[in-house]
Amino acid sequence: MGQIYIRNASYIVTMDKNGTVYSNGDILIQDNKILSVGKIDPSLIHEDAQKINAHDMIIMPGLVNTHVHTSQQLExxxxxxxxxxxxxAERTFPYESSLTEEDSYISTLLCMVEQIRSGVTAFTEAGGQFVGSMAKAVTEAGIRGILSKSSMDCGEGLPEIWKxxxxxxxxxxxxxVKKYNNTADGRVRVWFALRTLFNNSDELVVRTKELTDKYKVGYTMHVAEAKDEVEYVTKVKGVPTVTHLHNLGVLDKNLLAVHTVWLTNEEIDLFKKYDVKVSHNPASAMRVLGFAKIPQMLDKGVCVSIGTDGAASSNRMTMIDEMWVTSLIHKGWRLDPTIVKAEQILKMATIDGARSMLADESYGSLEPGKKADLILIDPNDAMMMPMHDPIANLVTAMRNTNVKSVLCDGKWIMKDGVMITLDEKDILQEAKSHADSIRKRAGLVLRDRFPIVKC
Ligand SMILES: [Zn+2]
Known part of the structure; x- marks a missing residue:
């Protein structure tokens, strides 16, 4: 693969332990790893290195999206x-249960296009139906994905095919796990996934945790997502969701708990004690779930990352928008503009995302020895200028269109705004026809919001 030498960037935001930012810095990549960052020893640079001038650009680690429903992209x-x-019950279950393997493949490809265009180089699947199709799409896209199947073994209202x-x-x-974990040069990993306590028996929860330990992988679950869920668990089990999971003995560092809106303060302490990871999905939570106690979690040192959820829940599958929403909502409901700061949000969207995916040794920051996963940002437009405070701008002003190039595992997957690994035009066409046919198959008829006049 050789070397890539990116030089003269306005800023390199490394997200290392000290939060080092280099101005007018360079980055040297050897094969799929970072060799050096900042001021580079010229003797390290090979004559035939691919040289990129990053003048007036910002370089930062690829964004990490810790909650993605690839199977809801066409929904x-x-x-x-x-x-x-x-x-x-009337939209998502009928829709998702009508997907074929081919639909899931196209859905994942479309999702990958949106992820790459918004600077994401690693994501965690929430739990879909066809891990093989997802793995194929992620392998082709060139990014990193932790994939899983959504598992459910009880509960009301499940489609027949899911019982x-x-x-x-x-x-x-x-x-x-046996078939797909650590495939595509390690870019594709497979975890276990639990949907929610509405649809998971205690036996499934406990045996899932045992298997994650056996295979040394993680697991993800929607946890204390909705008020209804916590009330239901309290009624049936006598204690709220997180306390019940604690009683089952499954709280651990390999659990990526999603949403976590309805936690008591004692339950936040349990998360800290067991190093449970949190995926905060602010846009989707704002619709109906509520305000997660993210400021308290951050204060207590819980590892919090950010996720977009699915396209049927938050509609925008972009981490860039999600960072912006994160920067607003906690200030709003707490009436405190000093909390959940831009630097904390960048951490959540990079290195702590990688930590949530049990991969912070491997990626999430720009440091020698780490995987070459990075993005080049061009801030020279009316939306991002001027650059008084580049870190704040990255969180609160950046748009997808500012992301110009994306490198993952040492390979360009988007360069100067052009997708390299995927045929975007073809995927958009396929997505249109698959989305229509799934909707018809699922029998979903939506009312017209405005009178539609055929011409
Ligand atoms: Zn979800």
Whole structure:
């Protein structure tokens, strides 16, 4: 693969332990790893290195999105302005259960286009249906993904095709780990996933945790997501969600808990004690779930990352927008403009995202020895200028269009705004026709919001 030498960047935001930012710095990449950052010893640079002039640009680690429903990408627009129950039972369950393997592949490809265009180089799947299709799409896209199957073995209202026994759900996940974990040069990893306590028996939860330890992988779950969920668990189990998971003995450092809106202060302490990781999805939570106690979690040292959720929940699958929303909502509900600062948000979206994916030794910051996952940002437009405070600008002013190039595992996957690994035009065409046919198959008919006059 050789060397890539990117020089003369206005700023290199490394996200290392000290938060080092280099001005007018360079970065040297050897194969798929970072060799040197900052001021580079000229003797390290090979004559035939690919040289990139990053004058007036910002370089930072690729963004890490810790909650993505790849299987909901073609469902965008089917979940707006409805109650949570309608969203779930009348839209999302019928839609997702109508997907074929091919639909899941196209859905994931479209999702990858959106991720790459918004500067993401690593993501965690929330739990979909066809891990093989997702793995194929992620392998082709060139980014990193932790994939999993959504597992459910109980609960009301599940589509017939999803009614599985505990053993069946464990078997298929175990099989996925064996088949796809650590494929595509290690870019594709496979974890276990639990949907929610509405649809997961205690046996499934406990045996899932046992299997994650056996295979040395993580697991992810929607935890204390909705008020209804915590009330339901309290009624059935006698204690709220996180306390119940603690009683089952499954809180651990390899759990990536998603949303975590309805936690007591004692439950936040449990997260800290067991080093449970949190994926904060502010836009989707704002719709219906509520305000997660992110300021308290950060104060207590809980590892918090950011996720976009699915396209049917937050509509914008972009970490850039999600960082902006994160910068606003906690200040708003706490009436305190000094909390959840831009530098904390950048950490959540990079190195702490990598930590949540149990991969902070490998990526999430720009340091020698780490994987070459980075993005080049051009801030020279009316949306991002001037640059009095570049860190604040990255969080509160940057748009997708400022992301010009994306490098993952030492390979360009977008260069100067052009997708390298994926045929974007073709994917958009395929996505249109697949989305229409899934909607029809699922029997979803939406009311017209305005009278439509055919011409
Ligand atoms: Zn989710």
């Amino acid at each position: 965008r627009g089917l979940g707006d302005d409805v109650s949570l129950l309608t969203w779930l 599985k026994t505990t053993q069946e759900e464990l078997d298929v996940q175990e099989d996925n």
